[in-house]
Amino acid sequence: MSKKTVTIKAFRFNAETDYLPYYKKYEMEVGKDELILDLLNRIKWEHDGSFSYRRSCRHGICGACGIKVNGKATLACKQNAMELVELFGDELVFEPQSKKRAVKDMIIDKGDFWEKHAAVKPFVEAEIDPHPTSETIMSKEQVENFLDADYCIQCGACHYACPVIEVNEDYLGPAAFAAAYRFTVDPRDDAGKERLKTTAELGSGVWDCVKCFECAEACPKDVNPIEKITKLHNMQFEQGVAKRNVATKHAEGFVRSIKKFGYLDEQDIVLYSEGLGVVKHLSEAFKMIKAGKVHPFDIAKKKMPRSKNLDEIKKLIEISQKNEL
Amino acid sequence: MSQLKYALYTGCTARESTPELLSSTLAVAKKLGIEIVLLDEASCCGASHLQDFDEFLSLVLNARNICYAEKLGLPMITICNTCQLNTVMTKERLDNDPEMKAKVNEKLAEVGLEYKGTSTVRHFLYALIDDYGLENIREKVEVPLSHFNIAPFYGCHNLRPSHIHYKHNAPLAPNSEIGEGGGESAIQEVELMEKYTHESPYAPTSLDSLIEALEGKSVDYESKNKCCGFHVDLQAPETSNALSGTALLDAIDNNADLMVTPCPLCQLNMDLKQESAGKQLGRDIELPVLHMPQMVALALGCSKEEIGLKFNVTKATDLI
Numbered sequence: 001m002s003k004k005t006v007t008i009k010a011f012r013f014n015a016e017t018d019y020l021p022y023y024k025k026y027e028m029e030v031g032k033d034e035l036i037l038d039l040l041n042r043i044k045w046e047h048d049g050s051f052s053y054r055r056s057c058r059h060g061i062c063g064a065c066g067i068k069v070n071g072k073a074t075l076a077c078k079q080n081a082m083e084l085v086e087l088f089g090d091e092l093v094f095e096p097q098s099k100k101r102a103v104k105d106m107i108i109d110k111g112d113f114w115e116k117h118a119a120v121k122p123f124v125e126a127e128i129d130p131h132p133t134s135e136t137i138m139s140k141e142q143v144e145n146f147l148d149a150d151y152c153i154q155c156g157a158c159h160y161a162c163p164v165i166e167v168n169e170d171y172l173g174p175a176a177f178a179a180a181y182r183f184t185v186d187p188r189d190d191a192g193k194e195r196l197k198t199t200a201e202l203g204s205g206v207w208d209c210v211k212c213f214e215c216a217e218a219c220p221k222d223v224n225p226i227e228k229i230t231k232l233h234n235m236q237f238e239q240g241v242a243k244r245n246v247a248t249k250h251a252e253g254f255v256r257s258i259k260k261f262g263y264l265d266e267q268d269i270v271l272y273s274e275g276l277g278v279v280k281h282l283s284e285a286f287k288m289i290k291a292g293k294v295h296p297f298d299i300a301k302k303k304m305p306r307s308k309n310l311d312e313i314k315k316l317i318e319i320s321q322k323n324e325l
Numbered sequence: 326m327s328q329l330k331y332a333l334y335t336g337c338t339a340r341e342s343t344p345e346l347l348s349s350t351l352a353v354a355k356k357l358g359i360e361i362v363l364l365d366e367a368s369c370c371g372a373s374h375l376q377d378f379d380e381f382l383s384l385v386l387n388a389r390n391i392c393y394a395e396k397l398g399l400p401m402i403t404i405c406n407t408c409q410l411n412t413v414m415t416k417e418r419l420d421n422d423p424e425m426k427a428k429v430n431e432k433l434a435e436v437g438l439e440y441k442g443t444s445t446v447r448h449f450l451y452a453l454i455d456d457y458g459l460e461n462i463r464e465k466v467e468v469p470l471s472h473f474n475i476a477p478f479y480g481c482h483n484l485r486p487s488h489i490h491y492k493h494n495a496p497l498a499p500n501s502e503i504g505e506g507g508g509e510s511a512i513q514e515v516e517l518m519e520k521y522t523h524e525s526p527y528a529p530t531s532l533d534s535l536i537e538a539l540e541g542k543s544v545d546y547e548s549k550n551k552c553c554g555f556h557v558d559l560q561a562p563e564t565s566n567a568l569s570g571t572a573l574l575d576a577i578d579n580n581a582d583l584m585v586t587p588c589p590l591c592q593l594n595m596d597l598k599q600e601s602a603g604k605q606l607g608r609d610i611e612l613p614v615l616h617m618p619q620m621v622a623l624a625l626g627c628s629k630e631e632i633g634l635k636f637n638v639t640k641a642t643d644l645i
Binding site: 246 | 337340342344367368369371372373374375376378379380389432435436482487513517518521525527547551552557559560561562563564567568597600601635636637
């Protein structure tokens with residue numbers, strides 16, 4: 001009674017022999033307790049022994065069986081199949097985490113993931129006394145600071161859900177950032193500043209995050225990588241690692257605007273952040289003037305709207321601001 | 326229906342480079358008999374960038390904005406996805422973390438304010454759909470959009486993270502207490518399907534059903550729940566162009582006549598950067614991009630001035 005007929009459309013590709021990938025359909029009765037991993041197994045065991053995917057622990061801890069189902073990042077051994085049928089209907093599309101990295105069916109070349117993960121020193125770096133006389137004691141708060149980040153199983157779900165990874169090959173990505181955060185706030189570690197510098201670089205670091213929250217949504221262990229990315233941003237300023245550049249000035253420039261107007265001065269923030277680089281925005285500025293969005297004379301006259309009770313805002317900034325650039 | 330009344334947090338964009346967003350929002354509210362009180366005291370939400378610089382300061386400023394809705398005793402609505410998310414993330418934090426709430430209130434007390442957590446904060450899109458109702462909107466349509474294929478572009482911050490969305494953008498369940506929070510812990514404790522009931526980040530429907538209620542044809546395309554790249558436009562324009570351009574081309578390739586979005590930051594990026602995105606991707610891009618309230622105003626027969634299509638950068642004036 002509780003079974004349902006489901007069609008699985010699986011991505012098939014063998015990089016050694018196939019010119020192009022293709023999709024193959026498998027119909028099966030799915031029970032209410034079956035996992036996506038069970039369905040992967042059944043394709044292999046009941047339909048086609050050559051169907052390939054990674055699997056190992058079946059307990060949501062090894063991170064091998066990450067795939068995408070109808071575009072949703074999924075850890076196959078943790079995800080109930082019926083839940084996804086309820087969400088997407090009775091055709092489930094199984095695809096590798098990244099189609100352009102496909103080696104065979106669900107198996108991808110995860111080399112870029114491991115390389116970027118390694119780049120942030122994902123381990124505690126410390127001078128350890130080989131003959132310690134006492135334990136290193138950590139407070140509850142210190143542990144809680146990195147506990148959720150420590151749940152990461154390197155499955156790659158967030159990394160291959162991140163749109164920046166697809167368009168910027170230098171970008172380290174959400175899993176590497178979550179790891180960088182995890183070890184930087186570990187009280188035993190000495191490499192924090194170095195990690196903060198690595199992740200502060202323009203092009204590869206946290207400033208290139210588009211804030212899409214795909215990583216938070218994708219993570220099967222609720223690591224919430226973007227929350228850690230925000231913390232890394234703040235730590236750059238707290239620990240004096242932040243350099244003045246277009247991205248840091250953009251972040252800090254918000255305070256400058258809000259203090260003056262309550263609102264963000266949309267023209268000033270571009271000018272202030274870019275400096276001379278502002279010339280590259282001229283064609284857009286002309287388009288905005290042409291559409292009447294921006295009035296060239298307003299720029300000179302500074303006809304900015306102002307929040308009511310602006311004094312309150314100024315005072316709150318004065319007494320609450322903690323960071324400086 | 327008892328009269329709906331909201332405190333509107335406009336955000337910065339509606340007061341500056343997208344005046345058409347504010348005028349069309351107010352026009353739609355007027356047509357539907359929704360009462361709007363403008364939160365003129367509110368400041369910028371920080372748009373996630375202030376949050377990167379000084380998280381505590383962003384909590385204080387956003388809490389102050391919510392205070393003004395609370396003082397009016399009204400639910401707050403937003404017309405920008407990024408304002409929505411940054412405001413509810415503040416609300417979530419303060420409603421769940423009494424220590425942080427006390428620290429923030431200590432600062433607010435200096436200007437005679439107190440954050441209590443008594444106002445809900447939702448995007449206007451969901452107020453229209455869940456409070457006013459699609460059927461009631463359908464009845465008010467004067468100019469059906471039946472000759473348009475409309476590509477809905479949802480914008481990240483209304484969809485993700487779902488553990489925040491389901492708690493704040495969904496209508497309040499009966500008996501639940503405003504300000505109880507719970508979204509932060511929901512990331513671990515709430516079942517997937519419950520988080521996705523109101524709007525699934527992988528298969529969203531709200532904007533599609535609004536388009537259909539206005540008798541338009543909604544375009545199904547892969548990029549509708551993807552990111553436009555706005556937030557890195559200054560430091561990484563190539564990333565931003567690649568993302569916005571890909572989504573626009575996806576809509577065009579699926580026969581869209583226009584695109585519509587509830588987020589003015591998506592709208593600005595997708596409307597203004599078509600030429601540079603097209604250059605980078607090697608294809609011509611031309612597609613009018615409307616704000617969600619502009620589309621509704623169009624169907625409700627609001628005036629040309631109110632809809633404000635002349636402010637759209639990619640020519641949209643022909644749509645009337």
